Amino acid sequence: MNLDYRQAVPEDSEWLFDTYRRTMKGFVTSAYGWDDNLQRAGFAKSLRQGACQIVTWEDNQCGFVHWEVEPDLVWLRMLCVVPEMQNRSIGRAVIAKVMSLSSHLQKPLYLNVLVCNQVAYDWYSRIGFVEIENDGQVSTMVLAPSSSPAHRERHA
Template identity: 30%
Template sequence: MNAVAMRPAVPADSEFCFQLHKAAMGHYVAAIWGWDDEDQRAYHDRGFEPDRWQVITVDGVDAGALVVEYRETEVYLGRIELHPHYQGRGIGARLIQSLIDTAAQRGQHLILDVLAINTRAHAFYRRHGFREVARHGENNRKIRMRFTAGRPTSEDR
């Protein structure tokens, strides 16, 4: 079993996080919008706030990024990305389970959005008990998913 840990992001992690996004999500972005390095870098620069991001490490090596918002009524998973080299090893499952546990302790739903084209991630979240609750964005490109601890509500069916 790999040692998975989190560390706060620092400004110097910006390039790592950009390259991670390109490796983990670039083909999905390219399929929807086309990948333009300059546009994607500008988008990344606008959204990278080190005080809100965490770097996922595996055996002491930077392997991914996580952004979680603890809102008044829900826990929102804004981003979870693992470099493809680290995918399929159960690391994402461990991180998701930890977030599920945190949301349950808070008595809140765990919410996330996934690109509809990312069928692998959609199936991953369904296997972990998330349910689709809405589609949104241009041409319904995003799927809103929710995990509800305990018994499903009528909204989850």
């Protein structure tokens, strides 16, 4: 699968928020309730931190990935694939890119996932993330060292 990535620009903000809403509204509603204005403000604030790239496949915007490199770790802030493009290995290719970045920087990769989003939680677990904290609504996970691309290459 040949995915292309481009840096998100301010003109993408409506598409980004719409994609977030389409993929996450049910889970956020279940966990906290959904207030469109609060979600929009929080989403905009989050995007001002780190890097956000739009993912395209065959000239179609199919999702986005947002991460932040901190002094001692990499946070995967968000990975959203538009609903009609899910289950096509797009998410797997995108997460591999972020895993490779954290490996290259030699920093652990962390993420938060809503506990009610069982499909995402299970997927992250299958690809090597382990839970380190859970408050009942949000699970914080870290990529286990043995799951990093560099570790797999060294031990292949």
